[in-house]
Amino acid sequence: MLLRAGDVGVLLAGGGLVIALSVLAWGGQRGDTAVIRAAGQVVKTTALTHAHAFSVDGPLGTTRIEIEPGRARVAADPSPRQLCVKQGWLTQSGQAALCLPNQVSLEIHGRTAAYDTLGY
Amino acid sequence: MTPSAIELPVTAADRRIARLAALAIGLTLAEAAIPSPIPGVKPGLANIVILLVLLQYGWRAAAWVSSLRVLAGGLLLGSLFAPGFWLSASGALVSLAVLALAQHLPQRHFGPVSLSVLAAFGHIGGQLALAGWWLLPGAALLKLLPIFAAAALIFGAVNGVIVARLLARPAPSGRQSATCIPPSIP
Numbered sequence: 001m002l003l004r005a006g007d008v009g010v011l012l013a014g015g016g017l018v019i020a021l022s023v024l025a026w027g028g029q030r031g032d033t034a035v036i037r038a039a040g041q042v043v044k045t046t047a048l049t050h051a052h053a054f055s056v057d058g059p060l061g062t063t064r065i066e067i068e069p070g071r072a073r074v075a076a077d078p079s080p081r082q083l084c085v086k087q088g089w090l091t092q093s094g095q096a097a098l099c100l101p102n103q104v105s106l107e108i109h110g111r112t113a114a115y116d117t118l119g120y
Numbered sequence: 121m122t123p124s125a126i127e128l129p130v131t132a133a134d135r136r137i138a139r140l141a142a143l144a145i146g147l148t149l150a151e152a153a154i155p156s157p158i159p160g161v162k163p164g165l166a167n168i169v170i171l172l173v174l175l176q177y178g179w180r181a182a183a184w185v186s187s188l189r190v191l192a193g194g195l196l197l198g199s200l201f202a203p204g205f206w207l208s209a210s211g212a213l214v215s216l217a218v219l220a221l222a223q224h225l226p227q228r229h230f231g232p233v234s235l236s237v238l239a240a241f242g243h244i245g246g247q248l249a250l251a252g253w254w255l256l257p258g259a260a261l262l263k264l265l266p267i268f269a270a271a272a273l274i275f276g277a278v279n280g281v282i283v284a285r286l287l288a289r290p291a292p293s294g295r296q297s298a299t300c301i302p303p304s305i306p
Contacts, residue, residue, distance in 0.1 A: 006229035022266040
């Protein structure tokens with residue numbers, strides 16, 4: 001008997017691994033730049049190459065942005081519902097976290113933009 | 121003064137390992153001639169021999185054959201201690217480690233195909249781990265991961281089926297190769 005029950009399982013698991021790796025590697029354009037805006041003006045553009053953090057001031061208080069290699073997030077924000085903080089780490093080009101009450105936004109850009117424009 | 125002669129006792133198991141290692145080395149050399157679009161994507165034909173040895177003579181013999189294959193393959197291909205050699209060695213090492221664990225899977229459900237696929241993933245995993253850590257640190261390898269994984273899955277499955285078919289065949293009655301007794305020196 002060439003194939004036993006476990007063999008089929010191993011083959012299926014291997015196929016699942018290949019699909020998961022394909023999604024991980026080719027699933028989307030990974031971003032390489034973070035653009036931070038406050039009140040509509042770009043206050044900082046930084047490459048997602050090394051870990052660092054900085055703060056941006058808005059009308060409600062201070063928004064804290066964290067950058068790590070390949071990803072960025074809003075670590076802390078004074079907004080009441082914390083929506084942009086709950087979005088967590090952003091990695092793909094075109095993703096954005098908007099802290100509307102504090103008028104701060106964090107956007108990921110890649111080599112090629114996934115969208116021409118995004119309207120909120 | 122009498123010249124001292126060192127005589128190393130050679131057992132039948134030694135001869136068997138040498139013969140099987142020679143077979144694996146031959147397949148390695150033949151495979152090196154096959155062009156490949158991406159370095160590292162190879163059928164891994166020598167793993168057929170390693171698996172047969174594992175299933176018939178145990179893990180220790182398989183480890184010997186695998187190590188001798190990597191070493192002698194490196195010598196014959198001229199890549200001994202070059203990066204390609206270390207990639208091959210780390211792949212073989214991880215593959216052997218995976219096989220050491222996988223051979224304890226219940227044989228009723230897990231046949232040669234499972235072992236072959238797992239060993240193939242171990243092989244490419246070991247190579248990529250070393251490549252990512254030493255040769256090409258960075259995200260460049262990430263884009264190629266699915267190709268390597270798919271190749272491991274396909275070639276692992278094909279090799280496993282070949283092993284299963286070879287094992288399923290009735291044992292040949294006659295010897296397949298000549299005995300390894302060296303000619304007497306006059």
